[in-house]
Amino acid sequence: MFRHSQLESVKASIAHPAHAALPLHARIQRAVRQLIVDGALGPGKPLPASRALASSLGVSRDTVEAAYARLHAEGFIERRVGSGSFVAPMPEFTPGRRLSRRDALLRSQAPKLSLRGEAMFRSGGVREMLLPRPFAHGVPDTRFFPLPLWDRLERQLRKEVGAQALLHGDPQGAEPLRRAIADYVNLERGARATAERVLVLTSSQQALSLCAQVLLDPGDRIVVEDPAYYGARKAFDAAGLECLPVRVDRQGLLVERIAAEPRKARAVFLTPSHQFPTGATLALDRRLALIEWAARQQAWIIEDDYDSEFHYAGKPTACVQGLDPHDRTIYIGTFTKSLFPGLRIGYAVLPPQLVEPMTVARTLMDGHTASMAQLTLARFMEGGHFGAHVRLMRGVYAERLDLLARLVGRHLAGLVEARIPGGGLQMPCVLAPGLSERAAIEAARGAGIALLGLSALHAAGDGEAGFLMGFAAYTPQEIEAAVRRLAAALRAAARS
Structure with a gap:
């Protein structure tokens, strides 16, 4: 039988609000299992008969039997016909054993992470406010978003595609959305895109991580604007890259300093349309000079066009990718700023030679982006609603x-x-x-x-x-x- 304190512990666990959603037999199972794990019930100790425990807890015998059956299936107890239920021996784990000082110290220490894991943890990650307060940056107003229209388009698609939308999706992205994105960036941003060159992702941050890991090796150098978007620098640091900061003035990145940099870089990251955080636009002559530098060095240009939809004076300058005849530019965009953050859809327009490697690498991260959201967004764009x-x-x-x-x-x-x-x-x-x-x-x-x-x-x-x-x-x-x-x-x- 249980001692009084053990029985009270089981009763308290059953009644705890945190366990309220669990079936009663599962609460009893967890409570008894915890006594075993804590060492309060050692190997070989008998458990109360199911009828007796049911009476003590004020539940049915079937409920206790169900709890014991699960404990037996998990290997925590043995059931012997005619003798009852007993705590099973566990030679690899001794319940109740006091930790030595050394073991206790090891448990209290931070886990041993990889160099990349340590860099990611130290960076603090990229965290967004769930409920933004004034004046949190980069947050759109979702109150204007036409939710009834979006819901209608989604219902139409569910009728059309049925259970097909519940299956795995194309890791490169749904073809209708890739086509809509290509049409949009060609028209509005002067890009040179086709549906075959678009990779649909969950965010621009995922695109940056992919670029860092697929295109560059730990120790490689990448030019980064100074000041720069913090999420990019964190992604590059986590990948073990050496970031070379290059100053920004009122005309954007000082491109001439890249060519003069004695430590040759294999890539450059920039936000040329609307530099983060200064708001500067990269001048056309600097764009062309950067393209020629990348071609000579066989380096990559990573162009983050994160909020170019929102310009308030004149026409925006064509994106760098559209000016690059050498196919050295990766163009990154997102719908987080233009529509709503919860959509979780971004994209990259890739040089043809990078489409397959980047798509394969993406499958190791998260497989694919949710199909229904992609198809609904495609229909939203095709109908002119996005514009x-x-x-x-x-x-x-x-x-x-x-x-x-x-x-x-x-x-x-x-x-x-x-x-x-x-x-x-x-x-x-x-x-x-x-x-x-x-x-x-x-x-x-x-x-x-x-x-x-x-x-x-x-x-x-x-x-x-x-x-x-x-x-x-x-x-x-x-x-x-x-x-x-x-x-x-x-x-x-x-x-x-």
């Missing part, structure tokens, strides 16, 4: 950027200088001399406001003190209220 939504949101975001710039000038004068971008979903702001970036971000956090610091985006962490203010996801009323709270918080921080 219409982007045009609508471009106007909405332009008004919000204009409002944010005016409010910052009115309420944060003397504290920050706004640098109004020509596109994108966030506005860089530089702090006045003498103000601490860390103090400003902490003060904003205390006021319920999320800011991304600028200095940490520089390779040496020595850039101008300031922050990014995302404006796309917030209504005019939310923007004004948040700017007022931020102004109060920053003025209080400046006085302290």
Whole structure:
């Protein structure tokens, strides 16, 4: 029989709210198993008869029998006809054995990771807010998204494709979506794409990781903009690459410094249409010079066109990939910013010689992107709804950027200088001399406001003190209220 304390332990475990969703026999099984694992019931110890335990717990005998049957199937107990149930011997594990000091120390230490695993863990990963607060950057406004239309298109597709959508999908991506993406980037971004060159992925971050692991070896050098998108640098660091930072000015990456760099790079990563975080656009002469450098060096250009849909003045410059006659450019795009983050669809337009290697490598990561989401997005794009939504949101975001710039000038004068971008979903702001970036971000956090610091985006962490203010996801009323709270918080921080 159980001792009183053991019986009470089983009762407490059964009644615990965390186990409420489990069937009663499974709760009893888990509770008894835990007593065995903890060493409270040693090998050979008899268990109470099922009738007796059922009576003590106030359950049916069948319930206890079901729990014992599962424990027996798992190898925790033995059942002997005419004798009862007993804890099974477990020679490779001695329940209740006290850990030696050495064993206890080893258990308390951090796990031994691979060099790549250690780099990934140290980076902190790329985390997004589940419920973004003003002024979280890079977040679109999902309240305008035509969900009823999307739902109707998805229902139509379910009727048409039926159970086919439940099977494995093409690892390169659904052909209708690849065709729609190619048509879109050719028309809107001046790309040179075909459906055969498009690889559908879950995100631009996955595309960066693929490029780092498939195209480059640990120790290889890659040129990275300075400042740069933090997710790219983390992906390259995790792959063991040596990042060579090259400064950015008002015309984008200083391409002439790449050619002058004595440490030859095998790739360059850049955001030429709307540089993150400065908002600069790479000048045409620099684009052409970069293409020629890559051709001479047989290097790769990794072009991240993360939010080019949202430009607010004039026509956007054609993408680098469309200007590259040598097929050395990988063009990366995403629907996270243009539609909604939960869609989890990005893509890469690849040089023909990379399509098969990158597709095969992708199968080792996650196999394929969900078929129904791909097919629905393809139908959404084919019907002209994607273009219409982007045009609508471009106007909405332009008004919000204009409002944010005016409010910052009115309420944060003397504290920050706004640098109004020509596109994108966030506005860089530089702090006045003498103000601490860390103090400003902490003060904003205390006021319920999320800011991304600028200095940490520089390779040496020595850039101008300031922050990014995302404006796309917030209504005019939310923007004004948040700017007022931020102004109060920053003025209080400046006085302290």
